[in-house]
Amino acid sequence: MKQKLPLTNYCIALLILCFLPLQESNAQEKSDEKPKPKLDIGGALRFNYNLSSWKPEMKERGGDFGFDLFRLAVQGEYKDLYINAEYRFYSEAFGGNFLKQGWLGYHLNEEQEIQIGLLQVPFGIERYNSHNWFLNLPYYVGLEDDYDMGVRYSYKGDMFEYYAAFFKNGEELTFGNNSAASSSRYSYDIVGKNKEVNQINGKLVYKPNLDGMHKIGLSAQYGGIYNIETQETGDRYALAVHYEFRTEDWFIKAQATKAEFNPENAPGNSRDIIQMGAYGTPYEVATDFEIYNFGVSRLINVDRDFVEKIEIYNDFGYMHKSIDGFAESYMNVFGVLINSGPISTYIDYAAGYNHSWLGGDFDNEFSTGDPGVKWEARFNINVGYYF
Template identity: 25%
Template structure:
């Protein structure tokens, strides 16, 4: 029997991901003396304050509001491991960010099963800032589903293949996904009641070529996804597909991410239902909304990390600009755009985002007054540039 020791892990580490710079959670960890077995418990608490220049509850700066409380649990036992995150959110909502077990078949291959990430393009976070961008609201960011992933990696390649027989329950989703009105009815509108499509038997693949250069790591990738699109009313199966290209390039302290994704939902709707729109939703934190059933979304994210010395816990400041653009297949539907400029302060166990987002025809910018943003843009604030100033404070434990 292995002896175990309990240690408290404190500090900061710089990792790849949403911003390539993250503070490691201060965590309570149990670890065997030989290091083969461990269990780590941690999490984060976040508070949020914002100003929005359209009519709504955030029309002026007010007090800090609760954002999330996340609990993270992960561990390993020889070649087996597990990783889970559960979120308590604003408005008394709950969601699962991930929850899976894995096994290392050898040094290059592993499999993961449970509520796993659906690998696609830039993931899990398709932007640097706290404010999610258009790819996330189309289902291409931090998106999980019950299923299984196979992963292969070496110094040159990163290959992922996954199968998901159904999508995660709408009341547990963190990331939006296509869903039936019946599943979203508590947070949907009667005008959406005819939309009854859900994905089944989805397959995802992501193939990445990695390069090590004298001035930084480079990544070039291609992604694909296909699924059945089952309609509960007609009991017929349509189809969904998406293809994507992405890059993740580093030059010293600069990071540049880019992606282009084309997607299509081809539903077998009843007569009289507009096939050009698809219903999306998550756990009820925001109302269900329509997106264009076919479109191309592009993103370009630039960041610069400035190390900081002799300023106490503050170790780095990351400056970033995230831009995303959605072109809809229908020529009479206006495009959607978002741009976020901001800074992230890394001072483990604290992390602060301060960003300014402006955009048009995007549901997140305009809310209920821009409810058609990702489709026909005929809401009161359609085709208007609106902005939001956001401050998010996080504490890791």
């Protein structure tokens, strides 16, 4: 004998049958909706105080305090495409206004992406090979946080990272037939009578444990040097081995770098020196050198009303110039970074020996140098509001 279903069961079945077409309709409507572009605009306003040992009148005044920079940062995305750009406004004495970085990217999948535009060169420890506001010696010879015009491919897996890139040239601002590259730029590039052309980069990073505590890397770079006077192209290369250690509160960065430049200069012009420039002013750099740098920092969580975190650090760099008679260069920065929400404050004591930004006449510290020069130091406080 068959049992009759209760009336409530018939009602439930009827509701399900009625709801299914509505569910399918809603799903169809959602699938028809087009994704909308997203755009975020941020930036920073920074001020700087410095007291330099090699400036007697500044010491008499007790240092100087003034405007550092105002910057605008734009990040946007549409489906798997995205944009990243940063424009900086400095005083005319520091190069004026220029694009620091700017690229269009495409996510091939969760591990791979490709970028085109003014990109960070995949060489050495990225984004910075240092912890302080001044960066480290590789930056001052175009080998840390460097940006050039080209195409970059990235793969980031659990144990390995691969990077490959081609850069047509540095930031080109004039597009003239034989015009020199401008020094009004953020990162150091070859300027003057020589220009960077057709550079290739490759980098491999090995992560022996999945938490990213250790990173061991190898970097290689090779490119041309076009001379405006001779219309001939020389070459250049750089190699680096680097290591990073990271925990929740300890950070270590170490790198050894070898670089050599072979410009095709006109007769009478030394091939032991090449001109590099940024922030509106060029200087000389030796064409054959090694750099060894090491940095360590300790992060302390404070979680007080106006201070969230404090990072104490020390970054050291040594530059050996493989040319007879050229004096060596050193750099050491001891300091602390205070994070207060959107406000970040770097307090640094930066000491230099044959360092263009830390004493001397600015022109030849990274080239011939002076073996009789003394160490100079700069006490620096940089306060920035980041939005």
